[in-house]
Amino acid sequence: MKGLELPVESLVQCENLIMDSIVKIVELSNSSGATIALSGGIDSALVATLASRVVDVYGLLLPDSASTTPEDMRDAELLAKELGIDCEVIEIGDLVQAVYDRRPRIGPAECRLAYANVKPRMRMIVNYFAANLDGRVVLGTGNKTELLMGYFTKYGDGGVDILPIGDLYKTQVRQMAKHLEVPAAIIEKPPSAGLWAGQTDEAEMGATYEEIDSILYAVFDLGMSLEDVENATGASDATIKMVMERVKNSEHKRSMPPVVGLSEVFSRQ
Numbered sequence: 001m002k003g004l005e006l007p008v009e010s011l012v013q014c015e016n017l018i019m020d021s022i023v024k025i026v027e028l029s030n031s032s033g034a035t036i037a038l039s040g041g042i043d044s045a046l047v048a049t050l051a052s053r054v055v056d057v058y059g060l061l062l063p064d065s066a067s068t069t070p071e072d073m074r075d076a077e078l079l080a081k082e083l084g085i086d087c088e089v090i091e092i093g094d095l096v097q098a099v100y101d102r103r104p105r106i107g108p109a110e111c112r113l114a115y116a117n118v119k120p121r122m123r124m125i126v127n128y129f130a131a132n133l134d135g136r137v138v139l140g141t142g143n144k145t146e147l148l149m150g151y152f153t154k155y156g157d158g159g160v161d162i163l164p165i166g167d168l169y170k171t172q173v174r175q176m177a178k179h180l181e182v183p184a185a186i187i188e189k190p191p192s193a194g195l196w197a198g199q200t201d202e203a204e205m206g207a208t209y210e211e212i213d214s215i216l217y218a219v220f221d222l223g224m225s226l227e228d229v230e231n232a233t234g235a236s237d238a239t240i241k242m243v244m245e246r247v248k249n250s251e252h253k254r255s256m257p258p259v260v261g262l263s264e265v266f267s268r269q
């Protein structure tokens, strides 16, 4: 969709702004650098590529033997090597299983998402443990599409210190990754949260990233009415409704928990 694709000059400006912000948060927090969870996917590869140019980055490869593919971990390892960043592999399968074992009331067949969400939450714990130990900040990898769609685990992959690519739609992430010459194997693989075998983002959300991004861009960046969005994007009414529902239902993930206000009581004292 017109406008969504960034010209090279804008891509470069965005890259510089992102790198400056990473430097700033590291300085502001008196940190020695940053940690990042590396999945072998494009979002973490792009953030690691940008961050490694300006601060000391420590990569964490956190496979869950039940659902992480060896190809993904191989791609993550190769990327770390190419970027010249230190990294470590910490298998999280037994940590995740320990949580499941404490709560065997309902099984994964009945409640797949509840089980799946333990994995990103466990990665968050391991990531912050490493960051605390080394005096580093935790880099997030969420992009604008995932943030608006609520397509992330609250306090899991959503639990981070900064979202360097959080204002870039997924299609723009692909553009920037190409511009920065992220390995093609990483750019071209189907996006997957890797929470269960065969999971892909597009199958779970029920639309392609091109469709979702064009709808989000038309609504949130161009301010179009929903009728105009249908004409401008060619997306079906059902897809537009699905996207808008997801945005509405995930509002709670994009803000701090509501504080229950008690000023009514205090003012009467």
Ligand SMILES: Nc1ncnc2c1ncn2[C@@H]1O[C@H](COP(=O)(O)OP(=O)(O)OC[C@H]2O[C@@H]([n+]3cccc(C(=O)O)c3)[C@H](O)[C@@H]2O)[C@@H](O)[C@H]1O
Residues within 6 Å of the ligand: 113, 117, 120, 146, 150, 151, 152, 153, 154, 156, 157, 192, 193, 194, 195, 201, 204, 252
């Ligand atoms: N209105 C509201 N106000 C305040 N809190 C509200 C709420 N509605 C739900 N909640 C809370 O939110 C919880 C549901 O949210 P959450 O626990 O996040 O779970 P949920 O959104 O159901 O699942 C996470 C989704 O993100 C996807 N994901 C996860 C991790 C990584 C990636 C990836 O792309 O790599 C994708 C995953 O496949 C799944 O579709 C509820 O159990 C409740 O605690």
Ligand SMILES: Nc1ncnc2c1ncn2[C@@H]1O[C@H](COP(=O)(O)OP(=O)(O)OP(=O)(O)O)[C@@H](O)[C@H]1O
Residues within 6 Å of the ligand: 036, 037, 038, 039, 040, 041, 042, 043, 044, 045, 060, 061, 062, 063, 064, 068, 120, 123, 141, 157, 189, 190, 191, 192, 193, 194
């Ligand atoms: N096996 C893993 N090891 C380390 N980190 C992981 C692993 N799986 C997921 N993560 C973390 O969770 C984040 C969210 O996953 P997500 O799938 O959205 O991004 P991605 O894998 O980088 O990109 P893609 O959209 O190509 O799958 C990753 O960027 C990474 O930081």
Ligand SMILES: [Mg+2]
Residues within 6 Å of the ligand: 039, 041, 042, 191, 192, 193, 194
């Ligand atoms: Mg992934």
